[in-house]
Amino acid sequence: MxxxxxxxxxxxxxxxxxxxxxxxxxxxxxxxxxxxxxxxxxxxxxxxxxxxxxxxxxxxxxxxxxxxxxxxxxxxxxxxxxxxxxxxxxxxxxxxxxxxxxxxxxxxxxxxxxxxxxxxxxxxxxxxxxxxxxxxxxxxMVDNEAESYRLALLKNPKAAKALAAIGPDPTAWDHKAWEVKMRWSMDNAVLGKLFMPLVLKREVYxxxxxxxxxxxxxxxxxxxxxxxxxxxxxxxxxxxxxxxxxxxxxxxxxxxxxxxxxxxxxxxxxxxxxxxxxxxxxxxxxxxxxxxxxxxxxxx
Structure with a gap:
């Protein structure tokens, strides 16, 4: 071995x-x-x-x-x-x-x-x-983002204004609009707990x-x-x-x-x-x- x-x-x-x-x-x-x-x-x-x-x-x-x-x-x-x-x-x-x-x-x-x-x-x-x-x-991707948008809006009432600004149609988005949707789809608390210790460890990067x-x-x-x-x-x-x-x-x-x-x-x-x-x-x-x-x- x-x-x-x-x-x-x-x-x-x-x-x-x-x-x-x-x-x-x-x-x-x-x-x-x-x-x-x-x-x-x-x-x-x-x-x-x-x-x-x-x-x-x-x-x-x-x-x-x-x-x-x-x-x-x-x-x-x-x-x-x-x-x-x-x-x-x-x-x-x-x-x-x-x-x-x-x-x-x-x-x-x-x-x-x-x-x-x-x-x-x-x-x-x-x-x-x-x-x-x-x-x-x-x-x-279009079907996914449309459904992900709906779920983000349902789960995060505070996201209503930001998501309304980009609209529910992914085919009308540019990359900045997509980033807005992603910010509300991701669980930032989980991501922070996952990423930060690895970043600070600096084992690979x-x-x-x-x-x-x-x-x-x-x-x-x-x-x-x-x-x-x-x-x-x-x-x-x-x-x-x-x-x-x-x-x-x-x-x-x-x-x-x-x-x-x-x-x-x-x-x-x-x-x-x-x-x-x-x-x-x-x-x-x-x-x-x-x-x-x-x-x-x-x-x-």
Missing amino acids: TNIEEQRFIRVGGIDQWIQIRGGNRDNPVLLVLHGGPGSPYALFTPLLREWEEHFTVVQWDRRGAGKTLGRNGREGCGEMSFERCAQDAVEVVEFLRGHLDKDKVVLLAGSMGTMIGTPLVQRRPDLFEAYVATDLYVD GWRDLRHVLAGFGYSKKALFDDFMGFSAEPDFEVPVVFLQGADDEVTVRSLAEAYFARVTAPSKRMALIPDAGHFAAFTRPDRFLAELLGAVERP
């Missing part, structure tokens, strides 16, 4: 992109994580995922326009910003991992807006993936890196706004599919994920709700999430 712990830049899509590889046993399956945001790197959550590393070789990747990749290249140096370009990059990352870790395929875990890349990627290149695991799943993380979040939202507002998922897969959704998620709406799951065709499919969790269920309930993940993904 040999562990692995690496942080490095690799050449992907013509630019240097940062990855982190951590695991307790190189023989374990590879779990490639596609972060959300669309520019919010999930390597920040590394301290919460130690137990995951006992069962998987966990790969975090700061995509173009995000985190350490943005810090290395700058905005202009990141080149084309589109989900299509990110999907092409993802193929290159998987090909690197196959050679570097001596694996035929990887398990893909996509979160939030990472599912907007992961879903079509797995459908396009099923040969690269053992299974597709989606959490905080986006199905149809130092203060300079954290500035790039914040800059990348804003930059990617603007650059990819048209892409993510136009997203709608197709239901057909050629690999096993697992959806793990926070039972109380009002950002990526649970009811839409459940309706989509009913339409999905795949060699096998499973959906589980993570109790007492909303958005970011993988990181607010990492132990429960791992238990569901291990129950759903075949391991040698």
Whole structure:
């Protein structure tokens, strides 16, 4: 049994992109994580995922326009910003991992807006993936935002004025209007409790890196706004599919994920709700999430 712990830049899509590889046993399956945001790197959550590393070789990747990749290249140096370009990059990352870790395929875990890349990627290149695991799943962005708007208004009477100003039609929003809706959809108390200890710990991202993380979040939202507002998922897969959704998620709406799951065709499919969790269920309930993940993904 040999562990692995690496942080490095690799050449992907013509630019240097940062990855982190951590695991307790190189023989374990590879779990490639596609972060959300669309520019919010999930390597920040590394301290919460130690137990995951006992069962998987966990790969975090700061995509173009995000985190350490943005810090290395700058905005202009990141080149084309589109989900299509990110999907092409993802193929290159998987090909690197196959050679570097001596694996035929990887398990893909996509979160939030990472599912907007992961879903079509797995459908396009099923040969690269053992299974597709989606959490905080986006199905149809316009439908999702319309329902999320309704839930935010219902839950937060104080939001009435701000939400009335942007209106209930997501197709009429610009990125600033979308940010208004998101401020009222997110549970800020939960987010503060989740993020602040990790930021202060600075295990993966130092203060300079954290500035790039914040800059990348804003930059990617603007650059990819048209892409993510136009997203709608197709239901057909050629690999096993697992959806793990926070039972109380009002950002990526649970009811839409459940309706989509009913339409999905795949060699096998499973959906589980993570109790007492909303958005970011993988990181607010990492132990429960791992238990569901291990129950759903075949391991040698």
